[in-house]
Amino acid sequence: MSDTEKFTRLSLAGAHVDVNFDTCTTFTVTAQAVAVPQAKIIGGRVAAAGEIPWQVSVQTSNGRAHFCGGSIISSEWVVTTARCTLDRTPEEIVIGAGSIDRLTPKSVHKVSQIFANSSFQTLFLTGDLAVLRVTPPFEWSLEVAPIALPSSRASTGLLATVSGWGTTSINGPNPVLLQRAQVPIYDNKDCNTLYSLLGGVPEDQICAGFRKGGVDACSGDGGGPLFADGVLYGVVSWGFGCATKFPGIYTEIFYHKDWIKKITGV
CATH class of the missing domain: 2.40.10.10 (Trypsin-like serine proteases)
Structure with missing residues (x-):
């Protein structure tokens, strides 16, 4: 494991979370003013006019x-x-x-x-x-x-779409044209286990992504939709890195x- 992989920084609104994977037991939260990261869709394609x-x-x-x-x-x-x-x-x-x-x-x-x-x-x-x-x-x-609001929670495995104008690769340029990508709704218990080092996933949020990573929204598509069949199931909230093996986390619309x-x- 490289030094970068051993020690990873997760940027959230108003704080940095540092995770040391050598110990796998502790992390440090330093409250400080940080820029809210910008959105990025990775592993997607350009949306068609009127598609979203x-x-x-x-x-x-x-x-x-x-x-x-x-x-x-x-x-x-x-x-x-x-x-x-x-x-x-x-x-x-x-x-x-x-x-x-x-x-x-x-x-x-x-x-x-x-x-x-x-x-x-x-x-x-x-x-x-x-x-x-x-x-x-x-x-x-x-x-x-x-877009319609949901009448029930999104089921695990449902293939949903996330969209936004963020960069299409880490540290890449922001596209002018709207991007969209498909990600399955992740099992919340499994997602909570993955994020346990960071305190787990809040009860009003859901996860979406592939276990192998590669397709994702990242901080700042922030606020953008997670939807399926014309129903809004979530809005992009946060995640650990971009398109990693950690799924993206979305505020659940049905909960609210x-x-x-x-x-x-x-």
Whole structure:
């Protein structure tokens, strides 16, 4: 095992987690200000126009820089992660919709309200979910449409799709065109065992990925959708590395469905 493999750093919002695989017993958490990592889809392909009409680009209002993904759930509401809204006001965010090209959205919407889940914890990302109210409302077309919320949990083995505008290789460039990849829902007990060194997987999150790795979202497709058959099962939250043998971790929509309805009516 190389020195890099022995000692790996996992970047989370607001902290670094250092894991020493020589000991396999302890890790150190150092609370400090760190940049929220950007999203990346690895092992996927370019999405076709209109293939994922609920996908939006969450951007800075000043400069229109893409920093997170999100999903349209109604004419006025977008689901993303709480991490994507950290230290941001509604005036600092705009939503780009209707295009697989993040630089040329068909419509741009201001954010009038941000509601982050009250259970959100920045260290291990429990409650990593937020909803954004937009203005003007979305107008439906072949390239702009809402995604349905689930009526049940995603079953283990379900082949789901994750999408976003992150880099297609570690430390590679960010693509202009929307990427998508397919990953199976991972058994939560097995995933929890893999992540036990980091405290396990929060009960409101699910895992998706291949046991051999190679296909994944990574930090910052953050807020982007994990979906199957037109149903939103999760949003990209965090993970250990990119496309490793550790599956990606997603905030589970079904777990928070009542909270979403309370805020949005959806």
